[in-house]
Amino acid sequence: MSLDPEDPQPTPPRRPRPKPGSNPDDAPPRDPPRAGAGDSVFRPTPGSSSDMPKRRRKSSDGPPVLEVAEPGPKWYERIVFGRVSSGQLAQFCRQFGSYLNAGVDYDRALSSLHRQFQRTGLGPVIERMRTRIQAGATLEDATKREQDVFGPAFQSMIKVAEARGAVPETLKMLGESYEYRQRLIRQARSAMIYPIIVLFLASTIAMLLSIYLLPMFASMLADISKKGSLPFASQALMAFSGFVQRIGWWLLPVLLVGVPLALLRWYRTSAGKAVLDPIVLRIPVxxxxxxxxxxxxxxxxxxxxxxxxxxxxxxxxxxxxxxxxxxxxxxxxxxxxxxxxxxxxxxxxxxxxxxxxxxxxxxxxxxxxxxxxxxxxxxxxxxxxxxxxxxxNLGHLIQPLMILMLGGFVLFIILAVFLPYIQMISSLAGG
Structure with missing residues (x-):
């Protein structure tokens, strides 16, 4: 191989000269072993990590070892960039696998991916992975502190894939899994748009009725109650109207917004999931x-x-x-x-x-x-x-339920208001 500095071909590392009196057969081989298709071909050079912050760790078995001071996830990353979506993970896995299949080493592949995802929540994660790999870590070690993003199954599959030399194939498999998850989330969101809008409008109308109209009906029903007993629907409507007037109208929007948020926050805890998951699995559809x-x-x-x-x-x-x-x-x-x-x-x-x-x-x-x-x-x-x-088809299944709920609410108000009048007319006709 030519040693001309203008030769574009890379030169192999020089073989170190053996010390006087040492056995030449113990010297390292001339050509380093080639990495497989799925293994990292990046090897940190003496100057590749010179600009990184380091700390010296004492070793009892030998000289001090230099380690990269690995920064952990920052608290503000989720606020600034948002959550890492399944679509971003699918795109990352697919493109990372394509880079490795084309023979690109880990460092160059992650550098290109960081430029692509730098304005998302995945950008800081990729940069930390690249820093660890430049320090000599494996892909498994580089993702070990990012389990909140990738999950434990991702890391275990990458660990086995590195041992078998099948990282690109494993990344492609993971990309397909993330892609299906993202597709399902999109379908669920599109199916729930109409029911959520209807539920919001119905809740707003119910709140306005409870604040403005129900007190008027309650005063009318109170006058009628002096002349006789009221039906159960009318008594319930009067009790609800009195409760709203005593507590305040602000309680209704607080309940409509606060209760779902509180349940969602509780559901994210282990105790909340243990209680709510069996209930969710018993809900039809x-x-x-x-x-x-x-x-x-x-x-x-x-x-x-x-x-x-x-x-x-x-x-x-x-x-x-x-x-x-x-x-x-x-x-x-x-x-x-x-x-x-x-x-x-x-x-x-x-x-x-x-x-x-x-x-x-x-x-x-x-x-x-x-x-x-x-x-x-x-x-x-x-x-x-x-x-x-x-x-x-979830939206089509929920629409009849929403119609039944709205119809039941309107029927309750009609019965609560008109039943006392019907009762009075019947008693007058009979008298």
Whole structure:
């Protein structure tokens, strides 16, 4: 190979000269081993991290070691840039895998991705990953402190992928998973736009009626009550109107806004999820959608982990962590023990109420043929399609319920106001 400095071809590192009296056979080889298609081809040079903040750590086995002072996530990143969406993660995984497939090293790939995502919440995360990799860390170590963004299953799959040299393929698989999640979120948002608008308008109308019109009706009903007893609907309307007048009109908007926000905040805690998840799963239509989503997530995550080479015990733990609903997560976590004792996955899940007979039958077929990841993939595809169809038609299912709620509210007011007059007319006609 030419050593001309104007030669565009890179030169291999020079072989260090052996010290006098040492064995020449112990010298390092001339050519460094080549990295695989999915491994990082970046190796930090002596000057690559000279500008980074360092701290010296004492080592009992040798000389002091230089470490990069890794900054953690900043509290203001979420306020300035917002949350990292599933669409951003899908795009990041796909493009990162494409860069690695093309032979681009980690440093250049992450530098390009940082320029692309620098105005989003993913930009600071990519920059921290790039800093750690420049210091000599692996991709697994670089993502270890970013589990709030990527999740534990991402890191475990990357760890196995680096060991097998299949990082691009794993990133492509993760990109497809994030992309499906983003597509489902978009369908749910589009389906819920009309019901949310109708619910907001109905709540506003009910609040205005309670503040302005109900006191007028209540005074009229109070005069009628002096002459006789009122029906139950009228008594309830008068009690509600008196309650609003004593407490104040501001209580209604506080309840309409504060109660949902308080429930949402409580739901984000472990205690709140443990209480509310079983209730959500029992709601018609909504509970079925959440169950199908979690079953599809279970099948997709477990298939990806097993296909990536993760052991069964770790795969079950990571799959349980990836699930959203607490009862299903507990069932999957409890199924690990019989599986580790030698039982089949279909047997361990057969007693669960959340996995239907169709899922158990497909799992049994996969265990007989030795193609469990493929069978889990079929289950995930089927349940994803069912959940997507139900989410797409969710708006059409909720519209009749909204009409019934509004009709019931209007009927209650009509009965509360007109029943006393009808009762008075009937008594006068009879007298």
């Amino acid at each position: 909504i509970g079925s959608i959440f169950r199908k989503l979690d079953v599809s997530r279970f099948a997709r995550t477990l298939a990806s982990l097993l296909d990536a080479g993760v052991d069964v015990g770790s795969a079950m733990d990571l799959t349980a962590q990836a699930l959203a609903m607490t009862p299903i997560r507990k069932e999957v976590a409890a199924a690990k023990k019989p599986i580790m004792e030698g039982r089949d996955l279909s047997v361990a899940l057969s007693r669960s109420r959340w996995f239907g007979p169709d899922v158990i039958a497909v799992l049994e077929s996969g265990e007989e043929t030795g193609k469990i990841p493929e069978s889990l993939g079929h289950v995930a595809d089927d349940y994803e399609e069912q959940a997507s169809y139900m989410v797409k």
